[in-house]
Amino acid sequence: MQLSLASKRARIAAAGAALAVGAGLYTAGAAGAEQSAPRTDKEIPNLTKVTDKIKAYYGDTVDKNGQHHASPDSNYAKQVADIEKKAKAQLEKVVKNQAGKGKKGARPAIVLDLDDTTLLTYNYELQVGFHFTPESQDAYLKSTDMAPVFGMPQLVNWAQSKGITVFYVTGRGEHQRDWSVRNLKNAGYKPAADPAHFYLKNKQTPPAYLPCGAKCTTVEYKAGTRKHIESQGYRIVANFGDQHSDLQGGYAQHTYKLPNPMYFLP
Template sequence: MQLSLASKRARIAAAGAALAVGAGLYTAGAASAEHSVPRTDKEIPNLTKVTDKIKAYYGDTTDKNGQHYASPDSNYAKQVADIQKKAKAQLEKAVKNQSGKNRAGGKGAAKPAIVLDVDDTTLLTYNYELQQGFHFTPESQDAYLKSTDMAPVFGMPQLVNWAQSKGITVFYVTGRDEHQRDWSVRNLKNAGYKPAADTAHFFLKNKKTPPAYLPCGATCNTVEYKAGTRKHIESQGYRIIGNFGDQYSDLQGGYAQHTYKLPNPMYFLP
């Protein structure tokens, strides 16, 4: 996902704080989750130590070219697996309930669907973040996406493909820009996602010609854009039984029966 310049700075500055809060590194009187101004340096987690914590959490491994990747045996992967187990059980129950409603309601009943964010929900940005030293820029993201496929988030292709096999329609809703569509579609396919990321099922931000169904147009914040897009999806006859994202802003705003927050200590997007 992409944000304004100010938000991008907030993303970088929040990377350390987000992990430190989650890991309990702050002591009494430390800066709050709302990023209040520290009174002393002791309230600020050491950036090198935070980076080391992040790498340990993802089970950092390097290939022969010195590129960094997360490990499937990491605590990150284990946490994601626990979330997916819960999600699968809830989705299966929702499909059964939906089937009953469909039988009772006939052809007009809503069709079950799930919505997925892309970065750190379906595709893992860990290698890109390490390459950039957790310093996101639109230019570096473009260069990376154009030439490199991100690895899938552990277990997510299997969960998503299973959902499709159960008759659940899959939609991708990302804050990536429209000009990154082809690179993103290629990556999702190569990462093992079977549901088509076509124009009817893959929504990217389009600030040049924003869709009419978004009242905020080109000025939408993340919550407005994503909730507005989910509302549009439901207006097409779907019921979103699961909404997956790594940021709370991916999940807020309604239009989903269940929400699933995947872990991401690398950055924070309001």
Template sequence: MQLSLASKRARIAAAGAALAVGAGLYTAGAASAEHSVPRTDKEIPNLTKVTDKIKAYYGDTVDKNGQHYASPDSNYAKQVADIQKKAKAQLEKAVKNQSGSGKKGAPKPAIVLDVDDTTLLTYNYELQQGFHFTPESQDAYLKSTDMAPVFGMPKLVNWAQSKGITVFFVTGRDEHQRDWSVRNLKNAGYKPAADTAHFFLKNKKTPPAYLPCGATCTTVEYKAGTRKHIESQGYRIVGNFGDQYSDLQGGYAQHTYKLPNPMYFLP
């Protein structure tokens, strides 16, 4: 997930559209007109109801300090667990194929993971901000607070590393947020090193030479271009994990895994 430009976040509106589709409130033709001006109020999901559905889906729990957290017994957690089960089965096949190939110099298996809502859960931050992202509020939160891990992801990622799969993190967070992000990943239980060789953040001031789009990359261009760079170093990306379709598009991965996220949409 890329958390850098508020103008790119179709936050509750996107969540409402997704939930409305599931509830049958939108027709098939609405998808092609999702950015058109509504003709009546009936075409617009009620924000309060959408928020309530999101909270119910995540199993909203509130601690003594009034902070909101997702529940490990929630439908969200169950859906994530199903995706992880399928991913692990495919990764096991990749490890088996790698060990059985016997080819010297064969590409090394790797996985690529987005950060926000793929490895770290932004739910508490979203509730604090009322689903209204700003770069300033994100900086303040990341600097002082650790996000909880996405349920089950540390176990899956650490298992992958133990099987000889190299782990890379590719996020739309800005380069100046690196130290906070590294701290959070470590404290959340991720064992793979989130060093400069394995953790890629967006750097608009001095973009890397391997990205032809430079500082103007779209999310797809940035993520796919980074995966291409990783593969050029002798890796074969056997799994690419993200909560946005823009995390997964553009190729350079054998399998893609879309984690659920009804809170916002990033093109």
């Protein structure tokens, strides 16, 4: 996460959640909503009701240690499964077409975000009351593994088994690499999350292939990284993310938006 995004994420998390649960995903309207002041209280989503809707959508359960878990029978899980089904059908076509090409052409690859794309932040978000801070995220990631997004390890591992190279591109900071690698492995992801396949944000020494350096927006950082991956002889056949900013900027033949009513990142 970028520090510059943290406060913005905290301010609009609940409003974005209400829009996502109710009338659709927060796209162009999100920026305008943040800039305009409500005329009456009736224009403001009730935070308690929004939180209740989020819990119902994820099928919230709480274990004896007070940890929150999403249910595999929840509407969230069903929506994710439908997206994964479509993605696998597309990737099966890629595998079939690639078999006819032999070793000619660019190698197929997929790119995945981490938070709420491969790993589910639901328990963390409930613990911090949907109020993200870099400090609380560090403390959580250092000591706790996030659960995998339902079905994603199976899809990702299948893609690798069919010769599709897997890359992870996240807005998490470089200092969170070891915790993130541990979590991906423990969550069941088999593709190596090594430095050649796992990209995190490095604001101290940004890579030369990003002209925006340490000041990249999410779109610039992620699109620029995908461009770099393709420059190494890969063809990104699918890009997975829970934010529209994960998917914008090109350098992917297909994009898959996973649901996330908990926060919005431009």
